Amino acid sequence: MEVSKILHMNSGVGDESYAKNSLLQQKVICLVWPIIKEALEDFWSTQNIPTTFTIADLGCSSGPNTLMIISNLIKQVQQLHKDLHNKPFDYQIFLNDLPSNDFNTIFRSLPNFLEDLKTQIGADFGRCFFNGVPGSFYGRLFPNKSLHFVHSSYTLHWLSQVPEGMEIINKGNIFIDSTSPKNVVEAFYRQFQKDFSLFLKCRGEEVVIGGRMVLTFLGRTDEYPSNKDYCYCLKFLNLALNDMVRERIITEEKANRFNAPTFRPCPEEVEAEVLKEGSFIINEFQVSRIDWNFYNIEFDASNVFVDGSYNFAKGIRSVYEPLLILHFEEAIIEELFYRYRQIVKDEMSKRKCEFVNLTISLSKI
Numbered sequence: 001m002e003v004s005k006i007l008h009m010n011s012g013v014g015d016e017s018y019a020k021n022s023l024l025q026q027k028v029i030c031l032v033w034p035i036i037k038e039a040l041e042d043f044w045s046t047q048n049i050p051t052t053f054t055i056a057d058l059g060c061s062s063g064p065n066t067l068m069i070i071s072n073l074i075k076q077v078q079q080l081h082k083d084l085h086n087k088p089f090d091y092q093i094f095l096n097d098l099p100s101n102d103f104n105t106i107f108r109s110l111p112n113f114l115e116d117l118k119t120q121i122g123a124d125f126g127r128c129f130f131n132g133v134p135g136s137f138y139g140r141l142f143p144n145k146s147l148h149f150v151h152s153s154y155t156l157h158w159l160s161q162v163p164e165g166m167e168i169i170n171k172g173n174i175f176i177d178s179t180s181p182k183n184v185v186e187a188f189y190r191q192f193q194k195d196f197s198l199f200l201k202c203r204g205e206e207v208v209i210g211g212r213m214v215l216t217f218l219g220r221t222d223e224y225p226s227n228k229d230y231c232y233c234l235k236f237l238n239l240a241l242n243d244m245v246r247e248r249i250i251t252e253e254k255a256n257r258f259n260a261p262t263f264r265p266c267p268e269e270v271e272a273e274v275l276k277e278g279s280f281i282i283n284e285f286q287v288s289r290i291d292w293n294f295y296n297i298e299f300d301a302s303n304v305f306v307d308g309s310y311n312f313a314k315g316i317r318s319v320y321e322p323l324l325i326l327h328f329e330e331a332i333i334e335e336l337f338y339r340y341r342q343i344v345k346d347e348m349s350k351r352k353c354e355f356v357n358l359t360i361s362l363s364k365i
Helices: 023-031 033-046 064-084 103-108 110-121 182-206 232-246 252-256 267-277 292-297 308-328 330-350
Strands: 052-058 090-097 128-134 147-153 207-219 280-291 354-364
Touching: 023 033, 023 064, 023 147, 023 280, 023 308, 023 354, 033 064, 033 147, 033 207, 033 280, 033 354, 052 064, 064 090, 064 110, 064 147, 090 103, 103 110, 103 128, 110 128, 147 182, 182 207, 182 267, 182 280, 207 267, 232 252, 232 308, 232 330, 267 280, 267 354, 280 292, 292 308, 292 330, 308 330
Parallel strands: 052 090, 052 147, 090 128, 147 207
Antiparallel strands: 207 354, 280 354
16 A cells, blocks of 8 residues: 555545544644643754744644644744844745645635734734645655754654555454454554654754654554554444444455554654654653543534534544545445444443543754
8 A cells, every 4th residue: 555645634624524523633732732832942942043934744634733733833933033033033834744635725724824823913923935745754855954843743653554464464453453463563563663763864854953843643552552542443443344344345355455554652662763763852752641522522513412422433534534435435434434433432431432642842963
């Protein structure tokens, strides 16, 4: 599976789009904002301040979240800049994702985004130069020593490819599960090591000395990936797919050939790659959790309460639907996610399910 050519979230602004179903990702960005703010303050207190501040959001996807983080970054930098200077300040902003990403939705939002910034900060806050950067961050994207601040949230658990041979040795699973053989776990881990090390090497060449990166992963807390807190959301999707295999709606052979190109690392695995690659030092490392039940506070457009399993299933669908359609075709999607929602609803009534987030703040050496 050539992930760089096919991976993207649901595009547009419709009911099933990522733009309308990325509340979890928004909450994660808000949760880790204190770490981002501290990284900016440290940069401002220790570096020669450039005339143009260059920001890259890697894995920006589409919808409001990438512009929310850019807005918060600009407002924070503007406040720091005003404390030292009283002249306009320029921003160079790079929004990166794979070429299949819906960049159009982002760029159509920019006029309103800039108007809102002027209202909040003042019309003379400076100029913003936006650039879309299509391409994999498992490779070079920017000139040498050109970036001051790099942000990435909920992207680095995606691998550049599924390890070879998973359709044979990981039968009945679409990811690492308790029934996966040890060599499956090892293969996915090796792919993560290769990808993350390359990510760090490339950013090490692109970030200025003293520049900052704040990265947030979907992760886990145990050392062995098949333990219970690893990946409930894909476990339940796997159950729904296997039910459809048993009922011969999907062939077993086709189901076995699908593996999600993801790996959720533990803190020790992330830290080991940073230390081994050597381009950055670790300033802070935080593990946080978000209970799936946060979806229960959501209401639909008619202000009617909607149970959390419905919103949760829509969120997962907005992420994985393009990959599933490509492999299984569109005809099975409604039935698959109907079953998925029923499984999620039942499991949420019986146990506490959480997303584990790993956030690491780094400085370029």
